Structure formats: structure tokens, C-alpha cells
Amino acid sequence: MSRKLTMSLESYLETIAELQIKFGAVRTSDLADEMGCKKSSVTSALQRLSEKGLINYQAYRPVTLTIEGHQAIERLSRFHGIIEDFLENVLDLPSDFSCEEACRLEHSLSKRTIERLKMFVDFIKTDTGKNKTAGIKNRFSKFLQDNED
Amino acid sequence: MSRKLTMSLESYLETIAELQIKFGAVRTSDLADEMGCKKSSVTSALQRLSEKGLINYQAYRPVTLTIEGHQAIERLSRFHGIIEDFLENVLDLPSDFSCEEACRLEHSLSKRTIERLKMFVDFIKTDTGKNKTAGIKNRFSKFLQDNED
DNA sequence: TAATATTGTTAGACATTTCTAATTCAGGGC
DNA sequence: GCCCTGAATTAGAAATGTCTAACAATATTA
Numbered sequence: 001m002s003r004k005l006t007m008s009l010e011s012y013l014e015t016i017a018e019l020q021i022k023f024g025a026v027r028t029s030d031l032a033d034e035m036g037c038k039k040s041s042v043t044s045a046l047q048r049l050s051e052k053g054l055i056n057y058q059a060y061r062p063v064t065l066t067i068e069g070h071q072a073i074e075r076l077s078r079f080h081g082i083i084e085d086f087l088e089n090v091l092d093l094p095s096d097f098s099c100e101e102a103c104r105l106e107h108s109l110s111k112r113t114i115e116r117l118k119m120f121v122d123f124i125k126t127d128t129g130k131n132k133t134a135g136i137k138n139r140f141s142k143f144l145q146d147n148e149d
Numbered sequence: 150m151s152r153k154l155t156m157s158l159e160s161y162l163e164t165i166a167e168l169q170i171k172f173g174a175v176r177t178s179d180l181a182d183e184m185g186c187k188k189s190s191v192t193s194a195l196q197r198l199s200e201k202g203l204i205n206y207q208a209y210r211p212v213t214l215t216i217e218g219h220q221a222i223e224r225l226s227r228f229h230g231i232i233e234d235f236l237e238n239v240l241d242l243p244s245d246f247s248c249e250e251a252c253r254l255e256h257s258l259s260k261r262t263i264e265r266l267k268m269f270v271d272f273i274k275t276d277t278g279k280n281k282t283a284g285i286k287n288r289f290s291k292f293l294q295d296n297e298d
Numbered sequence: 299t300a301a302t303a304t305t306g307t308t309a310g311a312c313a314t315t316t317c318t319a320a321t322t323c324a325g326g327g328c
Numbered sequence: 329g330c331c332c333t334g335a336a337t338t339a340g341a342a343a344t345g346t347c348t349a350a351c352a353a354t355a356t357t358a
Contacts, residue, residue: 108257123292143272
């Protein structure tokens with residue numbers, strides 16, 4: 001079994017982390033609801049995550065993340081944050097959409113692109129355009145308004 | 150059979166289009182080389198693309214795109230171009246890397262994000278920062294140099 | 299043309315991901 | 329303690345996507 005996670009398993013792992021914070025114990029049904037799939041699919045995913053040592057899983061019991069599971073999540077959630085920040089605060093997309101889109105993209109963007117994207121967001125936030133009044137973000141907002149279809 | 154393409158089939162279709170321009174006829178072996186997979190995987194993909202009506206396929210003969218195939222490609226290659234442009238000319242990443250990354254991302258980014266990204270790249274290209282000398286691109290380049298690790 | 303080399307396909311395997319349907323388990327009520 | 333209900337799992341199917349190895353078709357070339 002390879003160590004690398006598929007997009008699907010990454011999503012399950014993240015959702016486990018979310019629900020753990022939200023509810024404490026994480027049950028199969030909650031995961032199925034949140035992921036929009038059947039419970040049997042969840043069981044299958046849990047078994048595969050368990051084989052990879054990312055969750056503590058025993059049949060018929062709530063699951064928890066292992067240390068390794070938490071580490072895997074950490075990288076993902078950092079990626080998610082950077083992408084969401086870019087979509088919402090640079091591209092000026094609505095926050096709910098940005099979050100959903102980040103959920104997809106965090107599994108596709110390479111580390112290299114992510115890190116550069118972070119640099120760019122940081123840059124945009126500090127850059128004021130030297131004319132004091134309007135930073136790039138404001139000018140882009142105006143640009144969007146001027147170019148509405 | 151669903152009409153929607155998977156990432157994998159999208160990649161095969163694009164590669165067929167590329168090779169068609171490059172070589173005229175598209176053979177299984179060329180596809181396998183370009184995709185970095187075995188010929189039998191190509192055959193399997195070709196059969197599925199054929200069922201979806203995207204390519205003209207007959208065993209042991211070179212393949213060509215159908216009208217539907219061309220249409221599918223059009224959307225994808227536009228997406229690819231926008232993403233590559235962003236990576237290379239806004240994030241200032243190397244062009245070969247940008248192309249590879251765009252190949253992955255064109256299958257993940259939503260239409261909405263792509264269109265907004267295009268607006269943003271257009272904006273960056275016109276925005277000169279109002280101080281005549283340095284546009285955003287130049288300032289970001291400088292920012293990157295100042296913040297090297 | 300006949301032998302050979304290349305190219306392409308099939309068959310069969312395996313992993314992933316999902317579903318439905320059947321079964322098993324755990325906790326609460328009696 | 330026994331039964332029932334709901335939660336969870338298994339079994340079995342299907343689609344995708346890939347591989348290896350065996351086989352078939354085509355091309356080359358002697």
C-alpha cells in the first residue's frame with residue numbers, strides 16, 4: 001500500500017478533523033452526511049485510512065485521528081487557507097464559493113505553486129500602489145465593475 | 150455511460166489533439182509515449198473516448214477527433230492558456246513548470262474561477278501602478294527578491 | 299513472398315471508489 | 329435478560345484506470 005493519499009481519502013480525512021472539532025466523536029453517519037455519500041462508502045474509506053495509519057479505527061466505534069493523521073491534515077489545511085485567501089481577497093470571489101473551490105483545489109495545486117501563491121497574496125496585502133489611496137485589491141474591484149458583462 | 154469526462158480521459162483527448170497537429174495521424178504508441186503509460190492503457194482509454202463519441206476509432210487504425218471531441222478540447226485549451234498565463238506572468242513561475250501545472254489544474258478549476266482569473270490577469274497587464282515606472286508584475290518580482298529564503 | 303520486427307489489442311489482474319441489499323452489532327425499553 | 333431500532337459493516341456489483349503477458353495485425357525487409 002502506497003503512503004500517498006488520493007483526493008478522496010484526503011477529503012475524508014479532513015472531514016474527520018472538522019467533525020472531531022465540532023462534535024468530539026466522529027461517527028460513520030455524520031461523515032456520510034457531511035460527505036454526501038452512503039455509509040458503506042465511509043466504512044470502506046475508514047478501513048483504507050486505517051491501513052495507512054492515519055486514523056484509529058475499530059469496527060462499530062467512533063474514529064479519531066492518529067498523530068500521522070493530524071500531520072497530514074496540517075499541510076492540507078494550510079494549503080486550503082492560502083487558496084481560500086487568494087480566491088476571496090485577491091480574486092474577490094464570495095467567501096462560501098471560495099471555501100468550496102479551495103476544497104477541490106487543495107488536492108491539485110503543487111506545493112511550489114501554493115508557496116508562490118502565498119507570497120503573492122502577502123505582496124498584494126502590503127502593496128498600496130504607492131499612490132496612498134488605492135491598493136491593487138481596490139483597483140481590481142474597480143476594474144471588475146468597469147468591465148462587467 | 151455519463152457524458153462528463155474524467156481528468157484522465159480529458160488528458161488523453163488533449164494529447165490526441167496535440168499529436169494530431171504535430172504528426173497528422175495519431176497512433177497508440179505515440180500516445181503511450183506522450184502520456185507516459187502502457188499501450189494497453191491507451192487502447193482502453195481510446196475505447197472509452199470512442200463510446201462517448203469524442204474520437205473516431207477503429208482497431209489498428211490511427212484515431213482522429215470528432216466534432217464533439219474538438220469542442221471539448223476547445224474549452225480545455227482555453228482554460229489551460231489562462232492558467233498558464235497566470236502562473237508564468239503573474240506568479241512569475243518558470244514557463245515549463247507553468248505548463249505542467251496548468252495541465253493538472255485545467256481539470257480542477259471551476260469555470261467561475263477561471264473566468265475571474267482571466268479578468269485578473271487582464272487587469273494586471275493593464276495596471277501600471279499609476280506611478281508610470283513599475284507595474285504590479287515588476288513590484289512583485291522585486292518583492293520576491295527582497296523576501297528570498 | 300516469407301520471415302521478422304513493430305505495433306496494437308485482448309485477457310486477466312488489482313486498486314480505488316462508489317452504490318444497493320443483506321447482515322451484524324450496540325443501546326434502550328420492557 | 330430479550331427484543332427492537334438504528335447505526336455500522338459486509339458482500340457483491342459496476343465503472344475507472346492502470347499494469348503484465350499473451351496474442352493478433354501490420355509493416356519492413358531480405
